[in-house]
Amino acid sequence: MNSVQNASLNADTGWLILAAFSVIWIALGGYLGRRTTGLEGYMLAGRKVGLALGTATAMATWVTSNTTMAAPQLALQMGVWGMLGYSLGAVGLMLFAPLARRIHALMPSGFTSGDFIRLRYGKTTWRVFLGISLFYGLGWLVSMGMAGGVLVHALTGIDYRIGMTVILAVCVLYTVLGGLRAVIGTDFLQTLIILVGILALAWLAIINVGFEHMHAAALEQRPELLNLLFPAAIMFLFNNLLFGVGEIFHSNVWWSRAFAFREGVGFRAYLIAGVLWMPIPVVAGFIALTVPALDLNIPAADMVGPMVAAKLLGTSGAVLVFIVVFAALASSLDSLLAATSDLILTDIYKGHIRPHADETELASVARWVVLSLGVVAWLLCLPRITTLAELLYFTGAFVASTIWPIAAGLFWKNTNPAGATVAMVAGTAIGLIGYFLIGFYVAALISATASMAIVLFSTWWRPREFDWRILANSQQVYT
Numbered sequence: 001m002n003s004v005q006n007a008s009l010n011a012d013t014g015w016l017i018l019a020a021f022s023v024i025w026i027a028l029g030g031y032l033g034r035r036t037t038g039l040e041g042y043m044l045a046g047r048k049v050g051l052a053l054g055t056a057t058a059m060a061t062w063v064t065s066n067t068t069m070a071a072p073q074l075a076l077q078m079g080v081w082g083m084l085g086y087s088l089g090a091v092g093l094m095l096f097a098p099l100a101r102r103i104h105a106l107m108p109s110g111f112t113s114g115d116f117i118r119l120r121y122g123k124t125t126w127r128v129f130l131g132i133s134l135f136y137g138l139g140w141l142v143s144m145g146m147a148g149g150v151l152v153h154a155l156t157g158i159d160y161r162i163g164m165t166v167i168l169a170v171c172v173l174y175t176v177l178g179g180l181r182a183v184i185g186t187d188f189l190q191t192l193i194i195l196v197g198i199l200a201l202a203w204l205a206i207i208n209v210g211f212e213h214m215h216a217a218a219l220e221q222r223p224e225l226l227n228l229l230f231p232a233a234i235m236f237l238f239n240n241l242l243f244g245v246g247e248i249f250h251s252n253v254w255w256s257r258a259f260a261f262r263e264g265v266g267f268r269a270y271l272i273a274g275v276l277w278m279p280i281p282v283v284a285g286f287i288a289l290t291v292p293a294l295d296l297n298i299p300a301a302d303m304v305g306p307m308v309a310a311k312l313l314g315t316s317g318a319v320l321v322f323i324v325v326f327a328a329l330a331s332s333l334d335s336l337l338a339a340t341s342d343l344i345l346t347d348i349y350k351g352h353i354r355p356h357a358d359e360t361e362l363a364s365v366a367r368w369v370v371l372s373l374g375v376v377a378w379l380l381c382l383p384r385i386t387t388l389a390e391l392l393y394f395t396g397a398f399v400a401s402t403i404w405p406i407a408a409g410l411f412w413k414n415t416n417p418a419g420a421t422v423a424m425v426a427g428t429a430i431g432l433i434g435y436f437l438i439g440f441y442v443a444a445l446i447s448a449t450a451s452m453a454i455v456l457f458s459t460w461w462r463p464r465e466f467d468w469r470i471l472a473n474s475q476q477v478y479t
Contacts, residue, residue, distance in 0.1 A: 010157075014152060014155065014157075018152070021170075028185065032181050033177050033181050041179070043180060043338075043345075044259050045184055047259065048262055051265050051269055055268075055269045056187055056188040057183070058269055058273035059191055059277050060328075061331055061335040061336075063280055063328050075285035075286070083286060086282075086285060088241040090244075091241055091274070092248035093270050095248075095249075096270050099407070100254075100261070100266030103255065103259070103266070106472070107259070111259060111342065112252050112347060113343070114130055114133070117129045122417050125405070125424070132428065133252060137251070137252075138377065141380075149164030155321070171333040171334045172373075175334045176371055183335055186334065194324055197320055201324070205312055209293050209312070246400035246402055250406060290308055345369050398428050400447040401431065404452045408455050414463035416455075419458020419462075423452075423454040423458075426454055427454070431448075
């Protein structure tokens, strides 16, 4: 039964799409994971991922529900700079390319980003980093779960909690079945669906509305959307650049792929993925500029994408956006479930609870960790307390504080460990102050600046030489 009178699809159609894609992803995940053996096979796909799959999984993972739904929201709120600023998230992928090569060279047997922080800086910094990473991981999971519920509710009227539950359950199930091999394999198909769908939506929006009508209506009703000197939007531009870099540099989602790629693949995969990803938020955000011309009443900013598509294209548009966002959700949810569960398994379970656990025990516990993480994300998604962009950018102060400790730790042998710890803590605190006193569009910018100053000063004031050979033994005991 529909609970939204203007929903573009009836509930039966919505359930049909959900059921069809649920079966496809679960069956494909189970098929791809059938030969997965051992801990490395489950967590890192046997460290044998090639360039085509590597590029596809990096690109698909970064095309999140936030790209397809928050980019239109930001375009509606901040105009041209909103969608252009979001596209600068591609810089993070491209900058991670040399880091991926460096990570693979220094830690050929590594499993998680936590391995690097523990060995490079010590346990205090490691625990601070884990706190930031797990908080961000849960925030990202919740934002995508919310996006799934919002999508289903906006297009079909099916209750938000039901749609969110189904999408989360599907991603958890096929990730449990196949591990990273299933995640990367499904990402390849999801990338194709996302690219074709978003391009089709933008093209149909141009045909149905037209540039001239869009420009005239926006200029008359919402001139600030076309203002290239909009101060908040300009601040957002730089803030989002640093936020994207911080998200990628610290997150185990990207480190796990650096470990999983074959030698020589990481640099090219991340660079190509960044170049191909950059236009996607612009295209996705573009359709929000049709709102003044269509005279739409948008009840919640993060519903603008589905509502515009449904208004422009009717049932076919609603089906198309449903499929695109479902693919984007799955491509990111599965990656985040796998990578965050890896961090919990190795850095929390083995690192703090069972330091002498062997590979057999860890392999048996791994699937339970994925399942438990999915349940926690579901519980946090139940009360929809904020919009997608607000939730996402709240984490900006946390992740941006890790940029310099990670980059300096990978390339400078004299980086001060205590300075890295202080940089993460102080950068996060100062960024949060900016978030609440100024706005979400400055949190990452302030955090990264403060963290950079602390890392540079502490390294200059008291350099601490590090032996790179320590990183090669990433399987050291934790006690």
